[in-house]
Amino acid sequence: xxxxxHRAALAAAxxxxxxxGACASAPSASAPSASAAPGSPPPGGGRITVLAAAxxxxxxxxxxxxxxxxxxxxxxxxxxAASSTLATQITAGAxxxxxxxxxxxxxDAVTAARRVDPSAPPSLIARTTMAVAVPxxxxxxxxxxxxxxxxxxxxxLCAPTVPCGAAARTVLAKAGLTVTPVTExxxxxxxxxxxxxxxxxxxxxxxTDVHAAGAAVRHVPxxxxxxxxxxxxxxxxxxxxxxxxAREFVAFVRSAEGTAALTAAGFTRP
Amino acid sequence: xxRIRPSVTSSPLTSPSLTSPSTTHRPRxxxxxxxxxxxxxxxxxxxxxxxxxxxxxxxxxxxxxGTGALGALRLSLLCATAATLCSLxxxxxxxxxxxxxxHPATTVLRAxxxxxxxxxxxxGGVALLLALGRTGLVGRHLAxxxxxxxxxTTAAVVVAETFVAMPFLVITVxxxxxxxxxDLEEAAATLGSGPFATFRRVTLPLAAPGLLAGGVLAWAxxxxxxxxxxxxxxxxxxxxxxxxxTVYLALESDPDAAVALSLVxxxxxxxxxxxxxxxxMAPGTGR
Numbered sequence: 162x163x164x165x166x167h168r169a170a171l172a173a174a175x176x177x178x179x180x181x182g183a184c185a186s187a188p189s190a191s192a193p194s195a196s197a198a199p200g201s202p203p204p205g206g207g208r209i210t211v212l213a214a215a216x217x218x219x220x221x222x223x224x225x226x227x228x229x230x231x232x233x234x235x236x237x238x239x240x241x242a243a244s245s246t247l248a249t250q251i252t253a254g255a256x257x258x259x260x261x262x263x264x265x266x267x268x269d270a271v272t273a274a275r276r277v278d279p280s281a282p283p284s285l286i287a288r289t290t291m292a293v294a295v296p297x298x299x300x301x302x303x304x305x306x307x308x309x310x311x312x313x314x315x316x317x318l319c320a321p322t323v324p325c326g327a328a329a330r331t332v333l334a335k336a337g338l339t340v341t342p343v344t345e346x347x348x349x350x351x352x353x354x355x356x357x358x359x360x361x362x363x364x365x366x367x368x369t370d371v372h373a374a375g376a377a378v379r380h381v382p383x384x385x386x387x388x389x390x391x392x393x394x395x396x397x398x399x400x401x402x403x404x405x406x407a408r409e410f411v412a413f414v415r416s417a418e419g420t421a422a423l424t425a426a427g428f429t430r431p
Numbered sequence: 432x433x434r435i436r437p438s439v440t441s442s443p444l445t446s447p448s449l450t451s452p453s454t455t456h457r458p459r460x461x462x463x464x465x466x467x468x469x470x471x472x473x474x475x476x477x478x479x480x481x482x483x484x485x486x487x488x489x490x491x492x493x494x495x496x497g498t499g500a501l502g503a504l505r506l507s508l509l510c511a512t513a514a515t516l517c518s519l520x521x522x523x524x525x526x527x528x529x530x531x532x533x534h535p536a537t538t539v540l541r542a543x544x545x546x547x548x549x550x551x552x553x554x555g556g557v558a559l560l561l562a563l564g565r566t567g568l569v570g571r572h573l574a575x576x577x578x579x580x581x582x583x584t585t586a587a588v589v590v591a592e593t594f595v596a597m598p599f600l601v602i603t604v605x606x607x608x609x610x611x612x613x614d615l616e617e618a619a620a621t622l623g624s625g626p627f628a629t630f631r632r633v634t635l636p637l638a639a640p641g642l643l644a645g646g647v648l649a650w651a652x653x654x655x656x657x658x659x660x661x662x663x664x665x666x667x668x669x670x671x672x673x674x675x676x677t678v679y680l681a682l683e684s685d686p687d688a689a690v691a692l693s694l695v696x697x698x699x700x701x702x703x704x705x706x707x708x709x710x711x712m713a714p715g716t717g718r
Contacts, residue, residue, distance in 0.1 A: 245683040253686070315583070320666070322684040343583035344665030345672075347680060355665070359566040360582045 206234035209406045210256065212247040213239060214263035214393065215348040216289065216325065216366075219373040220426035221261065227422065228413050235406055243323045243348035244268075251276050251398060258407035261286070261395045261414075263349075263367075264324035268394040276399050278407075283396035285431035286414055287423045290388045291325075291332045292368035293381035294356045301362035306383050309363055310338045317355045317364040318342040325349040328389050329365035335387035353378070367391065372427035392431055479697075486694050487687040494691040502669045503677040504695060510585065510673060511653040514592035515600075518649045521593075522600040523642065527630065529601070530608035541605075545598045552595055556662025559591060563663075587664035588671050592653035599652050600645035607641020608634065647707055654700055 213221045218241045225237040240247070240257070244267035251260060252274045260277075262268040268283050277283060295303045301314055309316055319326030326345065333340060343361060346352045352364040357377045371380040395414060397407045413419050420430065487494065495501065529541050547555055563570040563581050573579045581587045611634060619629045635642070657675040664671040666680070674696045681689040 243683060249682060249684075249686055317665075320680055320683070322680065342667065344667050346666055347661070347683065358560055358564060360560060360564050 206232070207403045207406050208236040208238065209258040209401075209403050209410055210238045210240065211259040211261070211410065212251065212255070212257045213241055213259075213261040214244045214247070214267075214324070215241045215350045216263050216370055217241065217261055217393065218350065220287075220369070220423050220428065223426070224414060224419055224422050227418065228410055231413070232406075232409065235409075237410065241350075243319075243325075245270075245323055246348070256400075256402055257398055258401040258403055259395065259410055260398055261393055262324070263289075263393060264328070264391050265394055266324065266327075268396065271396075271398075278397040278399045278401065278404065281397045281408060281411065283394035284415075285392045286395045286419075287393045287428035288390045288431050289367045289369045289393075289428050290390050291328055291365055291383050292371045293363050293383060294353060294366050294371045294374065294378040295363045295381055296356055296359040296361075297377060297379055298359065299379055300359070303363050303381055305381065306332070306336055306387070307338065308381075309333075309340050309365075314340075314363065315361040316340055316342045317344050317346060317352045317361040319349055319352055319365075320345040320347060323348060324391060325352070325365075325367060328367075328391050331389045332365065332383055332387055335389070336384075369427040390429075393428075482690060482693060482697070486690050490687065491691050491694075494685075494688045495695065499668050499672070500674075500677060500692055500695060503672055503674045503692075504699065506585070506588070506669065506672070507654055507674040507696070508699070510588045510592055511650050511656075513589045514596055514653040514656075515646055515650040517589065517593040518597040518600045518653075519642075519646060522597045522645070522649075523604055523635075526601045526604035526608055526645075527634070530605045544601055547595055548598045548602075552656065552658030552660075553662050554658075555594055556591060556659035556664075559587075559594060559659060559663040563587075563590065582663060583665040583667065583671060585664075585670055588660050588673060591659035591663045592656045595656050595659050596649040596653040600649040603645030603648055604638060604641050607638040607645070610641075611637035643707070647704065651700060651704070654696070 211221065211225070218239075221239060221241075225239060228237055229235055242250075244262035244264060247260065248262065248267040248270045251257060251271050260268065260271060262271075265283075268277075271277055272283065293303065293306060293309065295301070301308070301311075303309065303314070308314065318329045321327060321330060323346075325348070344355065346355070349366050349370055352366050353370050353374055355361045356364040356366075357374060363381070365383075368380070368382075371378060395411055397404060397411055401407045414423075424430070525544060529537060529544075550558075560567060560582065562568050563573070565571070565574055565580050565582065570581060573581065581590060615637065616629050616633050619633045620626075624632070655675055656673070657679065660671065660673060661676055661679070666672050666676050672680070674692060678689045678692045678696070681692055
């Protein structure tokens with residue numbers, strides 16, 4: 162009986178430990194970089210977390226690979242989402258090193274919350290413009306921006322609170338078009354996915370997303386006269402767990418090699 | 432409501448009140464159980480308490496009238512209820528088949544129908560798109576034959592919620608049907624009752640508590656459904672933007688509003704569950 166009680170106690174203790182371990186493991190994911198940060202990290206080594214706008218997914222993934230290749234021992238972890246979502250996470254204290262936002266609004270919010278490293282203020286790294294993406298089969302035969310206003314056209318936009326949604330609405334307003342989207346997605350990649358799957362007739366995305374999607378979608382250009390451009394500010398964050406490597410990454414993105422990679426992905430110079 | 436308890440076949444799980452006399456004394460709470468039990472309760476309650484404490488109580492009225500919250504709440508309640516009814520209509524017969532057949536194929540079928548339980552809901556949404564979307568396996572024909580396109584409609588929300596919630600109902604009801612007294616069904620059959628009449632007038636009343644529990648579970652799951660809905664049904668105010676989607680979008684711009692909206696969803700579900708408490712929370716009705 163006593164033996165049983167002991168075993169039960171042991172099991173309970175193990176369960177509590179497992180629970181505590183599970184609870185503790187989430188924040189400690191960034192612990193190695195945190196412990197390496199303040200002192201003297203190995204030059205170029207360690208780990209950084211980069212929060213970047215969803216529209217930078219392909220370009221930054223390439224940049225990250227090249228940066229790691231040029232900096233042995235360095236690991237770059239990306240989190241791609243709507244810039245507004247990332248800004249909320251940063252303001253709430255997410256342990257990240259670098260932030261790249263689509264449009265200046267999200268970066269401004271982060272700056273206003275004193276989350277940007279004051280010694281390295283945000284600066285633009287690239288620009289993109291808006292484009293209409295249609296499924297490869299183009300079921301609604303959309304060939305121009307004005308076609309989006311045709312009745313019964315299924316259109317996907319980003320939600321107005323998200324940078325790509327605000328830019329899409331600017332374009333539509335400049336063109337004098339009144340449209341009713343069937344869905345307002347939370348980020349630009351979600352719009353692209355509905356187009357790619359052929360569930361909508363068209364979506365307004367960044368021209369760089371059409372570029373990234375390759376043959377899966379078709380590009381219907383937005384005329385320059387009504388188009389709007391979106392800049393991408395990049396900054397090192399205050400409280401970055403690994404500020405040294407973060408600054409190296411930012412310098413790399415701004416270098417000739419970084420600019421070339423961004424241009425290859427369809428971005429223009431700022 | 433009257434409750435018919437399965438008598439002979441009941442396991443200790445189903446009706447603690449009917450177990451043997453040796454265990455009728457109240458068990459002493461021992462610390463190896465009390466400690467993890469307390470930890471478990473705190474683990475569940477502290478996040479809820481945090482939500483309550485951090486809620487922007489002063490701005491609550493403004494947030495609720497300003498963010499389309501009421502429309503979203505109405506849509507959520509409507510869709511969750513419709514999804515529960517769909518789950519009952521399709522899931523109860525399915526649970527009956529699973530509970531009353533012993534074919535090896537039944538085991539496979541059971542594993543398959545409960546798959547949405549472990550499937551990430553977003554993947555469920557993609558699967559629904561591939562099946563019922565405009566270019567999907569079945570959806571293609573729906574579009575050409577009937578001119579029906581499900582995605583981005585309120586019906587799509589109900590479909591997504593049913594897909595995710597029905598397995599909860601099926602496993603709950605199957606358990607209830609298994610523990611129901613088969614002798615009573617056989618007696619009904621002996622007395623000349625047809626199979627469907629037996630199911631309707633004997634089996635269903637026997638499994639009523641399980642049916643209710645399964646229905647409540649499915650409703651609660653449908654009410655909180657997010658991933659499959661946003662993937663399959665899209666995200667548009669008053670058409671497909673349910674409360675969880677509204678909360679998600681509010682997080683983008685105004686975390687305070689997200690907390691307030693979550694509280695509304697919580698309060699609503701607690702109110703509904705409290706209404707059902709008399710029957711649902713009583714012991715012995717879980718399975």
